[in-house]
Amino acid sequence: MLHDVISIRDFEKQDIERILALAEDMEPLARTGSDLAKGKILSSLFFEPSTRTMLSFHAAMERLGGSVIGFSDTDTTSVKKGETLADTVAMMERYSDAIVIRNPLEGSARLAAEVSRVPVINAGDGSNQHPTQTLLDLYTIRKEFGRLDGLTVAMLGDLKYGRTVHSLAYALSMYDVSLVLVSPTELRMPPEVIRHLEETSVPYDEIMRLEDMPPVDVVYATRIQKERFADPNEYEKTKDAYRIDRSTLTLLGDAKIMHPLPRVSEIAKEVDTTPNALYFTQAGNGIPVRMAVLALLLGVVA
Amino acid sequence: MRTKELKVSAIMDGTVIDHIAAGKAFTVVKILHLDQTHETVTIASNVPSGVTGKKDIVKIEHRVLSPEEVSSIALISPNATVNIIDDYEVVEKRLVELPDTIERILRCSNPLCITNHEEVRTRFNVETKAPLAIRCHYCERSMKEKDVLRVLG
Numbered sequence A: 001m002l003h004d005v006i007s008i009r010d011f012e013k014q015d016i017e018r019i020l021a022l023a024e025d026m027e028p029l030a031r032t033g034s035d036l037a038k039g040k041i042l043s044s045l046f047f048e049p050s051t052r053t054m055l056s057f058h059a060a061m062e063r064l065g066g067s068v069i070g071f072s073d074t075d076t077t078s079v080k081k082g083e084t085l086a087d088t089v090a091m092m093e094r095y096s097d098a099i100v101i102r103n104p105l106e107g108s109a110r111l112a113a114e115v116s117r118v119p120v121i122n123a124g125d126g127s128n129q130h131p132t133q134t135l136l137d138l139y140t141i142r143k144e145f146g147r148l149d150g151l152t153v154a155m156l157g158d159l160k161y162g163r164t165v166h167s168l169a170y171a172l173s174m175y176d177v178s179l180v181l182v183s184p185t186e187l188r189m190p191p192e193v194i195r196h197l198e199e200t201s202v203p204y205d206e207i208m209r210l211e212d213m214p215p216v217d218v219v220y221a222t223r224i225q226k227e228r229f230a231d232p233n234e235y236e237k238t239k240d241a242y243r244i245d246r247s248t249l250t251l252l253g254d255a256k257i258m259h260p261l262p263r264v265s266e267i268a269k270e271v272d273t274t275p276n277a278l279y280f281t282q283a284g285n286g287i288p289v290r291m292a293v294l295a296l297l298l299g300v301v302a
Numbered sequence B: 001m002r003t004k005e006l007k008v009s010a011i012m013d014g015t016v017i018d019h020i021a022a023g024k025a026f027t028v029v030k031i032l033h034l035d036q037t038h039e040t041v042t043i044a045s046n047v048p049s050g051v052t053g054k055k056d057i058v059k060i061e062h063r064v065l066s067p068e069e070v071s072s073i074a075l076i077s078p079n080a081t082v083n084i085i086d087d088y089e090v091v092e093k094r095l096v097e098l099p100d101t102i103e104r105i106l107r108c109s110n111p112l113c114i115t116n117h118e119e120v121r122t123r124f125n126v127e128t129k130a131p132l133a134i135r136c137h138y139c140e141r142s143m144k145e146k147d148v149l150r151v152l153g
């Protein structure tokens, strides 16, 4: 069993299945609370602000009956004074039973896990990994459709820099799924991910226009960031071409729409009240999934 | 043939790295930090060779390369051979072979990698040997031969 949750690459299918099943068990406790992790302390080390993710971990720990210590702003800690990550982790592991860490440097969570004797959860290491996001994405799809096998999932927008879609594609490749990759040429899925899809025999299609979308079960939309474009006009054009609103929604049939949030303008507000919108449910699923991960690593469930 | 043998093994004791890909001797010098040694180092570049047409040779006196150093040579010249010399004789011939993991000798090409910001022993997993592709154990970025050569300088 996993000692830490650092990267989706460390997961075998059975690890994922275990967490998804456990997350289902956590659903009622996510509303009522529990004392499964009573007396346990989670260190929450947020070296860069990410309020949503942080609060989701804190809420999950509280629902398990445990408590949280830590920081969310490096200004107030010795980190600014030049303390190394390794030293910070070595100190915090003595205060707590598990550590959740977010740090913009890639590989920081892996290093933390090597330093720490208590389990470490990666809540984002730069553009590398954010495994609990991937787990909650999988959980959301499975909860909605009752399965992952046999589904067609479209990924839309910035597939080049979108860490979320890389990890999701990687995780989905353990299942019997088909992918549709929708992006402009400049933001196509990296060759490395494509190679992995081929090695694992995942059928995929690459298309450029939303109008060419075949029937799919899920559309996973991503943020298209301005910084990725040299030409601001190109950004505006791309952003508009992949925007989901009432009119483009007709191209997507019954497909459920997911998004890691926060969105900018990828999905129009008018879509929120349609049966297609799954993104708020998806965000809410972060609680039972993170409860499952915490409970498992803390060793408070069988 | 006789004179060439002599040239290769004409150090009293130490290491002779032979059959280095032509032009790569200076990279070998760099990764083994031979530019900082006080021992005698002899570099021969573009030496005519029957097997590959041209080759480079590096001789280091009074120093036996560690297995880790030997494997690092494989990164830049997989066909090189390493001869350990004692009393003018080749006492051991080692084929350089790329290990499954490469520790310490390389730095990661990703500027945002934690290994470039904290004192961490670097570690790369070799994914494919030819063409070379290695993946950083920390940031998970992969490096190809050209990236490896770039970080080797």
Ligand SMILES: [Zn+2]
Pocket (backbone or CB within 6 Å): A107, B108, B109, B110, B113, B114, B115, B136, B137, B138, B139, B140, B141
């Ligand atoms: Zn790295």
